[in-house]
Amino acid sequence: MSTLSITGIQANLHWKDKAANLKMFGEKIDSIEGRAEIVILPEMFSTGFVMQPKGLAEPMNGPTIEWMRKKSESKKIIIAGSVIIEEEGRYYNRLVMVLPDGQFGYYDKRHRFAFAGEDQNYSAGKKRLIASIKGWKINCQICYDLRFPVWARQTVSYLPQNEEEPQLGDKAPPEYDLLIYVANWPERRILAWEALLQARAIENQCYVAGVNRVGNDGENIYHSGRSTIVDPLGEILYKAGEKEELFTCVLRKDRLEDIRTKFPFWKDSDDFKIKI
Numbered sequence: 346m347s348t349l350s351i352t353g354i355q356a357n358l359h360w361k362d363k364a365a366n367l368k369m370f371g372e373k374i375d376s377i378e379g380r381a382e383i384v385i386l387p388e389m390f391s392t393g394f395v396m397q398p399k400g401l402a403e404p405m406n407g408p409t410i411e412w413m414r415k416k417s418e419s420k421k422i423i424i425a426g427s428v429i430i431e432e433e434g435r436y437y438n439r440l441v442m443v444l445p446d447g448q449f450g451y452y453d454k455r456h457r458f459a460f461a462g463e464d465q466n467y468s469a470g471k472k473r474l475i476a477s478i479k480g481w482k483i484n485c486q487i488c489y490d491l492r493f494p495v496w497a498r499q500t501v502s503y504l505p506q507n508e509e510e511p512q513l514g515d516k517a518p519p520e521y522d523l524l525i526y527v528a529n530w531p532e533r534r535i536l537a538w539e540a541l542l543q544a545r546a547i548e549n550q551c552y553v554a555g556v557n558r559v560g561n562d563g564e565n566i567y568h569s570g571r572s573t574i575v576d577p578l579g580e581i582l583y584k585a586g587e588k589e590e591l592f593t594c595v596l597r598k599d600r601l602e603d604i605r606t607k608f609p610f611w612k613d614s615d616d617f618k619i620k621i
Contacts, residue, residue, distance in 0.1 A: 347598035349481050349523070350382040355572045355590045357560030358393045358529075361401060366391045367412050373591055374416060374424075381593065383478070386426030387527055387558040388488045389438065394529035394562060395429065396462050402431035405441075405451075413443040421445045423478065427454070427487050427527050435468040440485050440527055442476055450476050454487040455496055463489075471621045475521050481598065482521035484551075488528040491541045491555070497524055499549050501616045519550060519611050522601055526555040529562070532569035532587075539571060539584075546575040550605055552596050559589055577604045 354373050359365035374384060388394060391409045392401050403409060409428050417424045425442040438454040453470030457463040473496070476483045490496055502517040524545055530538045538555065546553040552575065559570040572585040574594045583594050605611065 347480050349479060349596045349598070350380060350593060351523075351554055351574070351596065352377055352381045352384045352591065352593040353554065353556040353572050353574075353585070354384065354386055355557060355559055355570045355585050355592075356387065356390075357589055358387065358390065358558055358562070360393045360563035361395060363391045363401075363409060367409065371412070371416060374420060374422070377420075377591065377593070379593065381420070381422050383423045383425065383483075385525060385527060385554060385556040386424065387556055388427045388529045389429060390426040390527075390558075391428055393558075394461075396466050398429045398431070398436040398466055402429040402436050404431060410441060410443070410449075413441065414447055414449075417443045417445050418447065425485065425525065425527065436466060437470070438463070438467050438487060439470075440474070440487050442474070442483075442485060450474050450485075452485045452487070454490065456489045456493050458489045481523055481596075483523045483525060484521040485525050485527075488526060488530060491526050491528070491530075491538070491545065494545065494548065495617075495619060497545050497549060498617075499551075499611060499614065500619075501614055516612050516614070519605065521549075521551060522598070523552045523554065523596065524549060526553070528555060528557045529568060530555075530557050532567045535569050535571055539573065542573050543575050543579045543581070546577055547579040550577045550601075550608070550611055552576060552601065554594075557585075559587060577601055 427440040430437045430439040440452045443449045452474035455470045499519040542555045569587045574583040
C-alpha cells in the first residue's frame with residue numbers, strides 16, 4: 346500500500362521579518378514527531394502577503410531558498426511554500442518544493458489577487474507544476490488559484506488502442522493525485538475557502554490539502570486558518586482551528602484508486618485546452 350504523509354504548519358507570520366519567520370518555522374519543523382515526508386508552509390511564509398516586493402524579493406539562490414534546502418536536507422523531508430522571488434526585473438509569488446537531495450521544482454502563481462493589487466506588482470505564471478513523489482502526482486497551486494477550477498482541472502489524455510491502430514482509445518487515468526494550496530486566505534472570505542477546497546477534491550477525484558495562516562497581518566487583515574485536508578469524495582480528513590497548529594495526515598493511494606474505480610466519473614470529463 347502506497348501512503349504519503351503530509352504535515353501542514355498553520356502559523357501567525359511575522360510581517361516582513363524573514364529572520365523571525367525562518368527561525369519560527371525551523372523550530373516548528375524540528376518539533377515534528379514521527380515520520381514526516383512533505384511539510385507544507387503558507388503563502389509567502391517568510392514575509393507575509395506583501396504587495397511591495399522591492400527590498401523583500403530575493404533570487405533563487407537567496408537566503409529563504411537556501412534555508413529550505415538546508416532544512417530539507419537535515420530533516421530528510423520535502424518542504425513546500427511560496428516565496429517572493431525576483432528574476433530579470435520581475436517579481437513572482439513562487440511556490441518552491443525542495444527535496445532533501447537539493448533538487449527542486451517551482452510554480453509561479455497564475456491568478457494574482459487584483460483586489461489587493463497583486464496583479465500590479467507580480468508577474469503571472471504560465472505553467473503548472475505537477476511533481477512526482479513516491480509514485481504520487483502532486484499539483485501545486487497558490488491561494489487565489491483556488492477560485493479558478495479550470496486551472497486545477499484534471500486534463501484529458503488518451504491511451505492508444507494498439508501499435509497498429511494509432512487512433513485514440515480510452516481516456517487515461519487522472520493526471521494527478523493530490524492538489525496542494527498554500528495560502529494567506531482572510532477570515533472574511535473563509536466560507537469560500539472551505540467550500541472550494543471540497544469542490545476541487547470532488548470534481549478532480551483527488552486529495553486536496555490547503556494550508557493557511559492565522560492572525561492579523563501588517564495591513565490589520567485577520568486570518569482564521571482552517572487549514573484543511575479533503576479526500577477524493579469531499580470528506581474532510583482534517584480541519585485546523587483558528588490558532589497556530591502543526592498537523593499530519595497520512596494519505597492512502599489504495600483509497601484513492603478504490604474511489605476512482607467505483608466512481609469512474611473522470612472517464613466522462615470534457616476534453617479541453619487552456620490558453621495561456
